[in-house]
Amino acid sequence: MAEIHHADSQELKGIPEKLETGLDVTEHVDLNANLEARIKNPLKGIPREQLMREVQNFAEKKGLTEHIALLRKGALVAQNPNDYEDIDGEEALDEAEKTALRDEIIHRWRMPWRLFLTIATCSIGAAVQGWDQTGSNGATIFFPEFYGIGGDSTRDTILVGLVNSGPYIGCAVIGCWLSDPLNNWIGRRGVIFVSAHFCLWPVIGSAFCNTWGQQLACRLLMGIGMGVKASTVPIYAAENAPASVRGALVMSWQMWTAFGIFLGTAVNLGVFDHEHNWRLMLGAPFIPAVPLLCLIYLCPESPRWLMKKNRYAEAWKSLVLLRNNPIQVARDIYYIHAQLSIEMELMSKNNYLTRFTQLFTIPRVRRANIAAFVVMIAQQMCGINIIAFYSSTVFVDAGYSQFQAMLCSFGFGLVNWLFAFPAFWTIDTFGRRSLLLFTFPQMMWTLLAAGLCTLLPEGSTSRTALVALFVFLFAAFYSPGEGPVPFTYSAEVYPLSHREVGMGFAVATCLGWAAVLSITFPFILHRLGTLGAFCLYAGFNGVAFFMIFFLVPETKQRTLEELDYVFAVPNRKFASYQVTKALPWWFKRWVLFNKNAVLEPLYQNDDADAVDRLRRQNSTVEPEKKASL
Numbered sequence: 001m002a003e004i005h006h007a008d009s010q011e012l013k014g015i016p017e018k019l020e021t022g023l024d025v026t027e028h029v030d031l032n033a034n035l036e037a038r039i040k041n042p043l044k045g046i047p048r049e050q051l052m053r054e055v056q057n058f059a060e061k062k063g064l065t066e067h068i069a070l071l072r073k074g075a076l077v078a079q080n081p082n083d084y085e086d087i088d089g090e091e092a093l094d095e096a097e098k099t100a101l102r103d104e105i106i107h108r109w110r111m112p113w114r115l116f117l118t119i120a121t122c123s124i125g126a127a128v129q130g131w132d133q134t135g136s137n138g139a140t141i142f143f144p145e146f147y148g149i150g151g152d153s154t155r156d157t158i159l160v161g162l163v164n165s166g167p168y169i170g171c172a173v174i175g176c177w178l179s180d181p182l183n184n185w186i187g188r189r190g191v192i193f194v195s196a197h198f199c200l201w202p203v204i205g206s207a208f209c210n211t212w213g214q215q216l217a218c219r220l221l222m223g224i225g226m227g228v229k230a231s232t233v234p235i236y237a238a239e240n241a242p243a244s245v246r247g248a249l250v251m252s253w254q255m256w257t258a259f260g261i262f263l264g265t266a267v268n269l270g271v272f273d274h275e276h277n278w279r280l281m282l283g284a285p286f287i288p289a290v291p292l293l294c295l296i297y298l299c300p301e302s303p304r305w306l307m308k309k310n311r312y313a314e315a316w317k318s319l320v321l322l323r324n325n326p327i328q329v330a331r332d333i334y335y336i337h338a339q340l341s342i343e344m345e346l347m348s349k350n351n352y353l354t355r356f357t358q359l360f361t362i363p364r365v366r367r368a369n370i371a372a373f374v375v376m377i378a379q380q381m382c383g384i385n386i387i388a389f390y391s392s393t394v395f396v397d398a399g400y401s402q403f404q405a406m407l408c409s410f411g412f413g414l415v416n417w418l419f420a421f422p423a424f425w426t427i428d429t430f431g432r433r434s435l436l437l438f439t440f441p442q443m444m445w446t447l448l449a450a451g452l453c454t455l456l457p458e459g460s461t462s463r464t465a466l467v468a469l470f471v472f473l474f475a476a477f478y479s480p481g482e483g484p485v486p487f488t489y490s491a492e493v494y495p496l497s498h499r500e501v502g503m504g505f506a507v508a509t510c511l512g513w514a515a516v517l518s519i520t521f522p523f524i525l526h527r528l529g530t531l532g533a534f535c536l537y538a539g540f541n542g543v544a545f546f547m548i549f550f551l552v553p554e555t556k557q558r559t560l561e562e563l564d565y566v567f568a569v570p571n572r573k574f575a576s577y578q579v580t581k582a583l584p585w586w587f588k589r590w591v592l593f594n595k596n597a598v599l600e601p602l603y604q605n606d607d608a609d610a611v612d613r614l615r616r617q618n619s620t621v622e623p624e625k626k627a628s629l
Helices: 048-061 065-079 095-106 113-139 143-147 154-198 201-206 212-240 243-250 252-270 277-286 289-298 303-308 312-322 326-346 352-361 363-381 384-397 402-418 432-455 461-478 485-493 496-551 571-591 608-619
Strands: none
Touching (some): 048 065, 048 326, 065 326, 113 154, 113 201, 113 289, 113 312, 143 154, 143 277, 154 201, 212 243, 212 303, 252 485, 277 289, 363 384, 363 485, 363 496, 384 461, 402 461, 432 461, 432 485
């Protein structure tokens, strides 16, 4: 992300033999209509003397004159990221600097401990989110009767759904929309600190509520914190992580959300026989909010947020904690600044309402917004939350005893967490889009199969085993695909000027529809039965697949700044490419088994020489090092 893009041996296969070169320094790619699908380095082609003068002016204006020597080196590396070995004169890199840049490719996971602490803290925030979601899963079996809303009437059914959906209503109506102004005032760390309080005190309060109205109020307050946190934590992780492993680090949000869901199901099972079981289920999620409160201020503030506030000296200090060598800091801060200068020409300073309106009016932002909307709403369309919210209820309705239902919910939580781990290796190699296109058809048939198995004789062992099996398979396909991708994808696609309001909209979309699902599913289950409900969501998986195919570009292994060019490509051009190029290639390669089928890439890199050099350099890497790429 803050890192210049480096292709590895897998990516090089998709790079064409001839790329555009010789661009004039004054030529710019239109960030609203990138008709040639060109990815451009904003520093490419600037004469060295001119670049050094610009670096001098930059350092003086931004209070970085003490780092001028490093900034000169960093600017040259940013201009030609694969030519650092050839930089000569006063700006020549020493061996330690070259090693640090080389290790970005060969040893991607050698990162400072403060970066790991930052990601670990974000992961705790995710665990809070997951556990908060799961508390009501087991408690739903018990609290409706205590609150006097446990009947079969439409009123009682909707009230149970309303209480369960309280956090998502709070997220979608209030929490997500507070993300932009709060981030603007107190920064990423401040927002996470404040949101943690909302995930602590209302959760404790929910364990002591004696009416459904009190419970709904506590869950609405909890939802405000969840919305602000879910809109900020993935952005914070994305802005701090290097591009080469950004997907893997940011997807820790989903992996540890899944871990929170697993912990919640484990606690629900553990307190099943307790006198106050449902109160403990609802109150226990406060536990991970405590270390989140304590650790967040040990983490550095987002360098991009600081640069957005024109606090470059502080951004330098923050990047020093997040990178292994000062040369990486100098390179990243100058490259980010160069691209942001172009970005800000397109999007001038404006107020919150204008920024929100521009999510739908500025073409580059609108395309990112549509893609984020699709992956977020697809998370609800796929049906995962009918299991996460109501698995115990679904299993009881399918003929399980209450304890068996809780045990199966625990199994679901365990599968959901364990199968998130493969995404660490696939999200930055296989890619976000590819994961989605592979897993949605699998989720469709497993959900359909789970529903059809309820037609078997009630009480039979085969019915019990097969329903659980296909629900677990559904979770296994969901976890490395639609599980980690939405929050990772949405956190990276928006330009910095619209990142907070865009992520707020994306999360509001996801959790708002989660609220709708939570309210309506008890009613749907009551009217359609388990089979009808599962078949309905299986159909939604098919719709989501086609939405992703036509509207969601790939973002793997690109810096946040390079994504400006990706989303400047019109949706019509992108969709046309999928139909006329990608789909025929897929058919030839995987149906006709033509190994010689070649897919012409959509995006063209403006630096052919650097790509060729990287290809040659990559071929000389020692085998054991190449394996770590």
